[in-house]
Amino acid sequence: MIEFDEIGPEKVLQVYNPKVGMKGFVVIDNTTFGPGKGGIRMTPTVSPEEVLKLARTMTLKNALAELPFGGAKAGIVADPRKISPEKKAEIVKAFAEALKVVSPEHYVSAPDISMGENEMKIYAETNGKNNSVTGKPSLMGGLPHELGSTGYGVFLAAKIGAKHAKIDLKKAKIAIEGFGNVGSFAAKFLHEEGAKIHAVSDVNGCIYNEKGLDYEKLVKVNQEKKTIFEYDDAKKMYSHELFELDVDVIITAAIPNVITAENMDKVKAKLIVEGSNIPIATHVERALHEKGVLIVPDFVANAGGVISSYVEYINGNEKEMFELVKEKIERNTKLVLEKAEEEKIYPRHAARQIALERIKKHCKVCGDIKLHESKVHKH
Numbered sequence: 426m427i428e429f430d431e432i433g434p435e436k437v438l439q440v441y442n443p444k445v446g447m448k449g450f451v452v453i454d455n456t457t458f459g460p461g462k463g464g465i466r467m468t469p470t471v472s473p474e475e476v477l478k479l480a481r482t483m484t485l486k487n488a489l490a491e492l493p494f495g496g497a498k499a500g501i502v503a504d505p506r507k508i509s510p511e512k513k514a515e516i517v518k519a520f521a522e523a524l525k526v527v528s529p530e531h532y533v534s535a536p537d538i539s540m541g542e543n544e545m546k547i548y549a550e551t552n553g554k555n556n557s558v559t560g561k562p563s564l565m566g567g568l569p570h571e572l573g574s575t576g577y578g579v580f581l582a583a584k585i586g587a588k589h590a591k592i593d594l595k596k597a598k599i600a601i602e603g604f605g606n607v608g609s610f611a612a613k614f615l616h617e618e619g620a621k622i623h624a625v626s627d628v629n630g631c632i633y634n635e636k637g638l639d640y641e642k643l644v645k646v647n648q649e650k651k652t653i654f655e656y657d658d659a660k661k662m663y664s665h666e667l668f669e670l671d672v673d674v675i676i677t678a679a680i681p682n683v684i685t686a687e688n689m690d691k692v693k694a695k696l697i698v699e700g701s702n703i704p705i706a707t708h709v710e711r712a713l714h715e716k717g718v719l720i721v722p723d724f725v726a727n728a729g730g731v732i733s734s735y736v737e738y739i740n741g742n743e744k745e746m747f748e749l750v751k752e753k754i755e756r757n758t759k760l761v762l763e764k765a766e767e768e769k770i771y772p773r774h775a776a777r778q779i780a781l782e783r784i785k786k787h788c789k790v791c792g793d794i795k796l797h798e799s800k801v802h803k804h
Contacts, residue, residue: 427473427474427477428477432454432455432481432484432781432784433453433454433455433480433481433484433496434452434453434454434455434477434480434481435453435454435455435456435461436451436452436453436527436531437450437451437452437453437473437477438450438451438452438453438524438526438527439473440520440523440524442519442520442522442523444519445512445515445516445519446503446516447501447503447515447516447519447520447523448501448502448503449465449499449500449501449502449520449523450473450476450499450500451476451497451498451499451500451524451527451532452473452476452477452479452480452497452498452499453480453495453496453497453527453531453532454477454480454481454483454484454495454496454497454498455484455495455496455784456495456531457488457495457784457787457788458487458488458492458493458494458495458784458787459492459493459494459495460494460495460497460529460530460531460532460533461480461483461484461494461495461496461497461531461532461533462483462487462492462494462495462496462497462532462533462535462559462731462734463479463480463483463496463497463498463499463532463534463535463537464498464499464534464535464536464537464540464560464730465499465500465501465520465534465535465536465537465540465544465548466479466498466499466500466501466537466538466539466540467500467501467503467505467513467516467537467538467539467540468500468502468503468504468538468539469502469503469504470502471500471501471502472500473500475500475681476498476499476500477498478703479498479702479703480496480497480498481496482496482498482702482703482723482724483495483496483497483498483724483731484496484780484784485724485776485777485780485781486723486724486725486727486728486731486780487731488780488781488783488784489724489725489728489757489761489776489779489780489783490728490731490732490753490757491753491783492731492732492735493735494533494731494735497531497532497533498537499520499524499532499534499537501516501517501520501540503516505539513544514543514544514547517540517544517547517548517551518547518551520548521547521548521551521552521557522551524552525552525553528552528554528557528558529552529554529556529557529558533556533557533558533559533734533738534548534557534558534559535558535559535560535730535731535734536560541560542560542561542562542567543562545558545559545560545561545562545567546561546562546565549561549565556738559733559734559735559737559738560734560737561737566737566740567737568733568734568736568737568741568742568743568746572733572743572746573606573609573610573613573614574729574730574732574733574746574747574750575606575607575610575700575727575729575730575733576606576607576608576609576610576611576612576613576614576678576700576729577610577611577614577729577747577750577751578726578727578728578729578730578732578750578754579607579610579611579676579678579698579700579726579727579729580610580611580614580615580618581729581750581751581754581755581758582698582721582725582726582754582758583611583615583674583676583696583698583721583726584618585721585755585758585759585762586674586696586698586719586721586726586758586762587674587696589719589762589766590695590696590719592673592674592695592696594615594618594619594620594674595618595619595620595621597620597621597672597673597674598621598623598624598635598637598670598671598672598673598674599615599620599621599622599623599624599672599673599674599675599676600622600623600624600625600626600633600667600668600670600672600674600675600676600694601622601624601625601626601675601676601678602626602664602667602668602675602676602677602678602679602683602701602704603626603627603677603678603679603680603700603701604625604626604627604647604653604678605627605678605679607678607679607700607701607727608625608676608678608679608700609644609647611676611678611700612625612640612643613640613644616640621637621638622637622638622640622643623635623636623637623638623670623672624638624667624670624672625638625643625653625667626653626664626667626679627652627653627654627664627679628652628664629652629653629654629664630654630661630662630663630664631661631662631663631664631665631666631667632653632654632656632659632660632661632662633659633660633662633667633670634658634659634660638656638658638659639658642656642658643656665683665688668683668684668688668691668692669688669691669692669693670693671693672693672694673694673695673696674694674695674696674697674698675692675694675696675697675698676697676698676700677697677698677699677700677701677704677705678700678701679701680701680704681701681702681703681704682703682704682705682706683701683704683705684697684704684705684709684713685705685706685709686706686708686709686712689709689712689713692713692718694718695717695718695719696718696719696720696721697713697718697719697720697721698720698721698726699720699721699722699723699725699726699727700723700726700727701723701727702723702727703723704723705720707773710722710771710773711771714771714772719762719772720771720772720773721758721761721762721772722761722772722773722776724776724780725754725757725758725761725772725776726754726758728753728754728757729750729754732746732749732750732753732754733746733750735749736749757779760779761775761776761779762775764778764779
């Protein structure tokens with residue numbers, strides 16, 4: 426069920442190509458500051474409702490980061506593990522063709538789950554406009570997410586969060602859920618800072634060493650075996666057990682809804698940094714906050730990816746990207762945590778207030794924004 430409010434969504438576009446078996450959708454939540462910006466995820470279970478929530482997160486994320494983008498998100502219903510690369514390319518091409526009616530004027534796409542720079546290349550070529558997508562290969566002027574922009578931002582948010590939680594990162598026990606693009610780079614920058622990673626998980630399970638994992642060995646094992654679970658000098662357990670470990674900091678960097686009403690009482694960490702989108706339901710976040718757990722919300726901590734996308738969008742370079750990620754993530758994380766502390770509200774509420782105030786203020790300035798113009802299109 427798609428629900429509308431004073432912010433959006435403005436457009437919900439459902440597309441289907443029976444010839445190639447492509448089924449997908451894009452939710453353009455709000456375009457107050459510019460075209461809706463958000464990645465395309467390809468999973469067998471992605472739904473309009475899931476994409477709607479993620480699109481709203483992008484609206485808030487872009488407003489908080491003060492980028493000239495609105496919020497949007499897209500999904501393609503397919504299992505990339507069960508189709509050939511050729512079939513995947515065909516589906517992506519059909520999706521890009523169908524989205525020409527809104528992209529890039531109202532929607533600018535990017536990589537997300539199971540969608541990388543090669544798929545972005547297909548999208549851009551099919552669309553015919555280079556600015557219809559970010560996360561393209563460097564030869565097309567892209568700043569691929571493989572540079573680690575999101576993970577770098579998560580690391581910066583963790584540093585500031587640790588300071589607010591009075592945790593010494595160099596002495597802290599840190600657990601990272603997921604070792605893909607976000608988790609691996611967060612680990613890299615933490616390691617360079619002198620911090621130790623004690624637990625990591627992926628789809629195969631979780632590994633934990635009370636004294637800390639050997640970072641260089643961890644990276645080597647993951648590269649060679651395609652999983653961190655083959656790391657030998659560690660206790661092995663189920664992925665979900667990572668959230669129950671006796672650690673100081675948890676960084677979420679993979680799938681949604683990992684800390685729930687069922688397992689939140691087992692969480693021992695004093696700081697959670699949301700590198701992934703919607704890892705904890707709002708009411709669970711509030712309950713954890715009341716228990717004294719500091720949480721840096723997803724649209725604050727993981728904005729490094731969309732900040733990188735903006736730099737690519739304006740034809741900036743890698744150096745400029747890292748500088749802007751540092752400037753915006755540090756400033757906004759401090760702003761949110763200080764507001765939460767001063768007003769005695771939990772961080773997500775503080776972050777939402779700041780983002781929504783910026784959206785509403787801009788609407789008053791520009792005058793012609795029609796927030797209530799919500800439409801459902803079928804193609």
